[in-house]
Amino acid sequence: MTTSEQTESKGGRPRSEKARAAILRAAADLLLERGLDSVSMDAVAEQAGVSKATIYRWWPTKEALALDALYAEWAEATPASTETGSLRGDLLALLLPWVHQLAKRPYARVMGSFITRARSDPGFASAYVERLMVPRREIARAVLERARQRGELEPAVQIDVALDVLYGAVYHRFLHGHAPLTDQFVTDVVDTVLGGLACR
């Protein structure tokens, strides 16, 4: 189990929703402020006014807790759809708000921990991909499909490859930080990928 879900129990005291909220609140605050490695379960428990046992009852690992804690924040900035009329407009409408969201808090530090964990724990890997990547990726896929139907897309284009190229470029700067992740960069990426490198 990677995430916190209510067990469908008959009797017994019901789970405290107050504790659940306090834990996620404390975890999100601490994690983004200090990074996953520098935050202890003891610290989360104290900050949330909760006992460690309560956390471990519902989340198996620190990473699982962090994933839950950050899920909401990311989900907010995931639009249901973007319809601007053009492929270029749709892509920018999708990518720019996301990049703004990324810039708000030091997410990259925590993402590094997610990557590390995912590579040792297949269960976490699925949860991570499912929650933080698939939703946004599916919207982008829909955008490309619509463009294809409108005839805006080169017929040979493989959409999965295109998705990795577009998102990959953004993630690259986001995670490695070798150069700034600006609106201009996002625009340049979209234009470069749409137009292609090769002389025609």
Add this chain to the structure above:
Amino acid sequence: MTTSEQTESKGGRPRSEKARAAILRAAADLLLERGLDSVSMDAVAEQAGVSKATIYRWWPTKEALALDALYAEWAEATPASTETGSLRGDLLALLLPWVHQLAKRPYARVMGSFITRARSDPGFASAYVERLMVPRREIARAVLERARQRGELEPAVQIDVALDVLYGAVYHRFLHGHAPLTDQFVTDVVDTVLGGLACR
């Protein structure tokens, strides 16, 4: 100081090259086998037949040690240049051997730890970029410059953006593992980026 460098001292017992080599050897083996988080300095010291103090004398953190330990392995697979005559050929000649190198060992797990550390330690961030990214990136930049001079490149193309697009796509699958990182994928990325998505 982020990496191990010989201090230019006059007197005193010289640094033991044997110890240095044993530490890097042990670190590389353990790190790739078990991941950075699951490897203790105690374990590296024992495996290398060396005292912990000796490690800490030369490397300030586990991450710095890992960076040094992995540097050599990556450097081997970094070609001095690639001259196939065409942009497409050059790019594939550069990317494919690298991807093969990545596939040999579970590097992604350690890379996640590097990203995490880099985002809390600017000194480490520079060392990381300088050692593991810049060398390969500069070769790719040269490839693109040559292509531009041959007239193979669309004049408007920004090379820094192009580099992030190409490498970003590969890193994306490498780090997130949401889909396999095959030769076919690399070829598709190159063709997609060269040709562009938009209908012409």
Add this chain to the structure above:
Amino acid sequence: MTTSEQTESKGGRPRSEKARAAILRAAADLLLERGLDSVSMDAVAEQAGVSKATIYRWWPTKEALALDALYAEWAEATPASTETGSLRGDLLALLLPWVHQLAKRPYARVMGSFITRARSDPGFASAYVERLMVPRREIARAVLERARQRGELEPAVQIDVALDVLYGAVYHRFLHGHAPLTDQFVTDVVDTVLGGLACR
């Protein structure tokens, strides 16, 4: 806090009496066998089958632990009172069993460490005096008071000085070991102090 005392807590897991006993047992054995300086907390923890953190939770320093560990052994040989009818008899009844206790194990080595520690840590100094010196000293004081009431004591005698003279002589040989601490010596000390040096 210098010694291990139960905190008067409401909730929480209760302190393990088994661990407490095992720690004191292991500490006493190791300390007397090898001396305070040559015994590590790691060794005590291992010998007691206990984690180091558990020891540090209840005893702030190695010396404090040693004090607790030796307290019991000394307390056993501290008689509640001694009533032989004469001052000389009372003093011998008090001192001889104590000297026999001292001879059983190499206490002097540990006492040296106590003295060292006491002179850098006033809190430890009080605990040391309170536990290892005051009880026996108070009995001796009572013995002298009784002798005074019986008219056995020179009226000018200051009891505190007399106590230091009697115990001082025994401690002197005990700690410095320049000559053996025999029953004969104890008897001689009592007789010398009672009779005085000066010709009358």
Add this chain to the structure above:
Amino acid sequence: MTTSEQTESKGGRPRSEKARAAILRAAADLLLERGLDSVSMDAVAEQAGVSKATIYRWWPTKEALALDALYAEWAEATPASTETGSLRGDLLALLLPWVHQLAKRPYARVMGSFITRARSDPGFASAYVERLMVPRREIARAVLERARQRGELEPAVQIDVALDVLYGAVYHRFLHGHAPLTDQFVTDVVDTVLGGLACR
């Protein structure tokens, strides 16, 4: 070997007297200021501007170094003789200056370490007794012998016992610190021991 002595060598570089003096100076200062346990050989070496190897070449342990370092200071206050005409006067002339010397610096802390060490190292024990106790004790013995010849001493008095009684009382307060070591106390001790406790 417990103390630093010049080996009678034929050739080679002679021992540096400057280094020897600097080491003893640094050791004395640091030891009395911070206590034996809190002073490292590295610290002594640095303070003396000397390499650690040089210290270890001449002194086998920290305690041996400390003993040498403190020897001079104690020796100064050891009078060659004391001739006041009376036993009481001689004893006070011997004890009072010594007690004043003891009060100048925190010697008791270091003495505790000496006792500890002596009880694990017979060689050190002899050196300790020989250097710090015997000289003064022999003078006191001479004082008592003279008193005996003058007929001031009770014939039955055993001098070795008397010495332990007198010095023991002073050492007792000095080492255990349960009460102040004043001139008045020393005077009271002498008078008490000379006069005896028992009613006559």
Add this chain to the structure above:
DNA sequence: CGGTAATCGAGACGGTACGTCATGTCTTACA
């Protein structure tokens, strides 16, 4: 409405690793 059963807080526990420090030995070059 009282019993049952899961939850919660508090916090002690056995472990494991941390990064630092001191000891005593060694190696090298210089004096």
Add this chain to the structure above:
DNA sequence: TGTAAGACATGACGTACCGTCTCGATTACCG
């Protein structure tokens, strides 16, 4: 040979988390 400089193996230090555990005190629901 003696010394300064300083690297080294060894091993203890005291701290911090981890994940588990034992308590006693709370809740609901269900019979």
